[in-house]
Structure formats: C-alpha cells, structure tokens
Amino acid sequence: MRDAYHEELNALTARLLEMCRFVRSAMSRGTTALLGADLALAESVIADDAEIDRRYAEVDSSIQLLLATQQPVAVDLRTVITALRISADLERMGDHAERIAKIARMRHPEPAVPAEVRDTIAEMGAIAEDLISKTASVIESRDVDLARRLVKEDDEMDRLHRRLFRVLLSADWPHGVEAAIDVTLIGRYYERYADHAVRIAQDVIYLATGDRDADGAG
C-alpha cells in the first residue's frame, strides 16, 4: 500500500507541475497580447482557460480518490491537503491570466496599456513568469529556501504595483478615467496572481517546517 500511495502522490505532483506549465504559458501569452494588442493571442489565452479548469477538476477528483483509497494520516495527509490547496491557487492564477487577456481583447485594436506604464507592466509580466517557474520548482523540490526566495520576490511585484499607481495619480496623466480603470485592474491582476504564488510557497514552507506565516491568507 505504501508503494501505491507514493506512486499516486508522484502522479499528483506531476499533475500540479503540468498545471504550472499551463499557467505559465497563459500568463506569458496574456502579457504579450496585452502589450502588443494581439487579438488572436488574447483569444487563445481565454479559450485555454477551460483546459486549466479541467485539469483542476481532475486533480480534485484524483485527490478525493487518493484520500478514499489510501486514507493517509499525519504528514501524508497534510501533503495531500496541501496539494488540494495548491491546485486551487494555480486555477486562480490561470483566471488572472485570462482576465488580463480579456482586457486586451476588449480594447483591441487599441492597446489597453498607455506608453507611460508599458515598461512597468512588462516588468510585472516578467516577474509573473519567473514566479510561476519558481512555483513549479518549489512544488517539485519542496525546497524551503527557494520557497522563501519566492515569497521575497513578491516584494518586487508590490513595488511595481505601487509605481503603477504613482504614474496613474501623477498630475500629468493624460489618458483619463477609462485607461486608468484598465491599468488599475491590470495591476491588481498581476498582484493577485503573485499573491497566489506566495500562498503556494507558504503552504510548502508550512508542510516542511510546521511554521505558518501569520499573514498567509490573501
């Protein structure tokens, strides 16, 4: 039974890593579609979100099966429950990529991102991609140090998010309210996406150390 259990656990980790690949691809294309006002690319991100949702539902089912058939206890049980939480966070990260693509689609053929904030959004997109790569490594390795570095990297996303608002609120913002609303929501989607990556890292830290960060909930 222990062998069957560990086999199923490995299969579960493989499914989570596959979700990470889908999320990474969605966010990467979402950012490109947003900055390039690329309608076809935006549509592909929106269409592919159903694929992430389907994989999330599969992970959910496989976890219920694993709990029912293997009835894990102690650290094994915590590992499985953590996988359940991680899959939910990954599914939400995919949703944020989809929301970014939807803004690109809504404004097409105009770009949704004015020149003044283009570099900041591009930087947020680069960090988003790096975060999901690190998230996958953390899920695979359960490396606490790497998880802590991921949590730290979120500070950089927060810094960019604040910079975005400074530009929006500067006296010479020339684009009016509509563009400000778009940029506010875009900024928030990247920030929330990063928060989910942080939650995953904190869950892995908790699993390894029993140390639950005071403010893990986002």
Place this chain on the structure above:
Amino acid sequence: MRDAYHEELNALTARLLEMCRFVRSAMSRGTTALLGADLALAESVIADDAEIDRRYAEVDSSIQLLLATQQPVAVDLRTVITALRISADLERMGDHAERIAKIARMRHPEPAVPAEVRDTIAEMGAIAEDLISKTASVIESRDVDLARRLVKEDDEMDRLHRRLFRVLLSADWPHGVEAAIDVTLIGRYYERYADHAVRIAQDVIYLATGDRDADGAG
C-alpha cells in the same frame, strides 16, 4: 464511530456558520465605514480580520484531524473536502471586507465614495449582506433550491457592478482618476466577495447533485 463522525461533522458545520457570522459583521461594518467615512469602524473591521483568519486555521486543523481519525469515504469524504473549500472561500470574503475598510481608512476624513455612486455602493453592500446570510442558510440546510437562488442573486451584483463603471466612464465624471481608482477597486471587492458566495453555493449543489457547473471557478 459513525456517531463520533457525525458529531464532528456537526461541529464543523457550526464552525463554518460562525465564520459566516464574522464575515457578515465585517462586511456590514465595512460598508457602513466606507459610506460614512467612519475611521473607528474601519479600524475594527481591519483588526477583526485576524479573528476570521484564526477561525479558518482552526477549521483547517479540525478537518485534518477528522480525515485522519475518521477516514471518511464516498459522500462523507466529499462533504469534508467541501467544508475545506467553503472555509477558504469564507476567509477570502473576510479579506474583501477588510480591503473595503482599508480604502475607507486611507481616505479618511474624506469619504472614498463620491455622491454619484453612493447609492450603487449601498445597494452592493445590501446584496453582500444578503448573500452571506443566504450562504449560511445554504451551508446549514444544504438546500439546493436556495443555493440556486443565491447563484441567481449574483446577477444583481454584476448588474450593479456594470452600473458603477457606466457612472465612472460617463463624460461628466467630475472626480478625476484617484476617485475612479478607489471606486474601481471597491466595486471589484464587492463583486469578488459575491463570487466566493457563488462558489460556496455551487459546491453545495455539486455535493447534493453531483452536477458541477461548467464555470464554477472564479
């Protein structure tokens, strides 16, 4: 063992209902603080969020204990897993109430909500309170019809959310970008809060009928 299991399951439901009461109180006070620019009330919502987080962690622990000691299968297992998801959604609903209170605090002594959108926000607040009351009833009764009515009520929140944007984007919006950003975020917090209530209702429907809505994930 079955008796012990059902006793623990009842205790778990009671914990979820208590979380609902906390969320309802937080959202009610959050809306009042926002509309009345009431700093003390906003601070109380922000301080009390730790209480919701603590209860969420307790539910989490009690579910892990229940899984480990009772090792439920089939519908019992799905019930417990659903409770885990519900508690996570309730915790996020509390976070949205806190975010609304934080905007009230940030703008104090000015009101964060201009007169033009006051009524809309007040209506969103009223629906938010009604949704958490219905959420508690759905958790307690597992009544599928009530859960479906809750899902339906979310349409009303979406309608108000669209109305908010129409006002923001009208040619005669006199308040500039800063107020538009505040109102954009406030609107989004109410809408996301409602989405979590919908997820809970959909989880209960799924538990009762096995019928998973195509777009349950938010």
